Amino acid sequence: MKVSQELLDAIWGARSILVTTHVVPDGDAIGSALAMKLALEKIGKSVCIGLSDPVPDFLRFLPGSCSICSAGCVEGPFDLALVLDCGSADRVGQCDEAVRSGKTVANVDHHATNTHFADINWVCTEAAATVEMVAAIIRGLGVEYDADIATCLFAGLSTDTGSFRYSNTSADTFRVAADLVDAGARPWEIAQSIYDTKPYGSLSALAEAILGIEFSCGGLIASMSISAKLMERHDITEGETEGFIGYARSIDGVEIAVALRELSDGTIRVGFRSKEKVDVAKVAAEFGGGGHVHASGCTMRGSLEEVKSKVLPRLARALSEAGYTWME
Secondary structure, three states: OOOOHHHHHHHHHOOEEEEEOOOOOOHHHHHHHHHHHHHHHHOOOEEEEEEOOOOOHHHOOOOOHHHOEEHHHOOOOEEEEEEEOOOOHHHHHHHHHHHHOEEEEEEEEOOOOOOOOOOEEEEOOOOOOHHHHHHHHHHHOOOOOOHHHHHHHHHHHHHHOOOOOOOOOOHHHHHHHHHHHHOOOOHHHHHHHHHOOOOHHHHHHHHHHHHOOEEEOOOOEEEEEEOHHHHHHOOOOHHHHOOHHHHHHOOOOOOEEEEEEEOOOOEEEEEEEEOOOOOHHHHHHHOOOEEOOOEEEEEEEOOHHHHHHHHHHHHHHHHHHOOOOOOO
């Protein structure tokens, strides 16, 4: 993977660097940000990670996670604002002002729907995860992986490929993973922290969400509604619902899974997943979002039922366009 020389030059020329990523950060976002910070500090840079939303509990084991600042605690200006894993500028949420304080803004991402919003844009859709690109940046800077950097990168690689099960997993992905294990990443420990350590509230909320799944288009669409009351009842955060949609997607016969998460401010975060033929990134883009062909999302205003009434007909059309037929 060839790194943007303009990006490397910008990093070398900056003394103070802000690293940030998207709202409701996942493993790729947090792993990318932490690995980038650790590597940049090795070459003498002053680095601040600022996030709009907290680090999810299941990622707090990652080295350096306690050093991450909330958006309100970030103090600019910065020589360089490095935005990772964000398809558009608005996805940084409350870190928008901090990003705009950067003399130069760089955008490093692997989403095909990226809007190229920065001064420097390095978008590589062939990468399985943004951590693959961050790994290439670190090598381009001449920094050796240590166990902490390798752990952060491996966590992002594992989560964004569904433990190396998704179609974005390539031979290069496994080569990067092997290098990270050689550098000290421990896959079994990372997997246990991410996948096998859950609070009871998260599992009880998942059980309720699964039992509430609704099917349409002859079972080709499985929709899951996660209300604010459900999250409050089980005492969980939005971040703890991140993997729920995978259970809807795994149901036999389902081509599209959609999860609608209700926030306290009256907005609904909508996640889309598809298995084979349907391009859900195209659907998400029509509602102001974006992402990958088989994994995307958007944010909409309205009640759960109002948003669902808009989304489901569009998904039905996407199924038809992909050649699916069904009987109700």
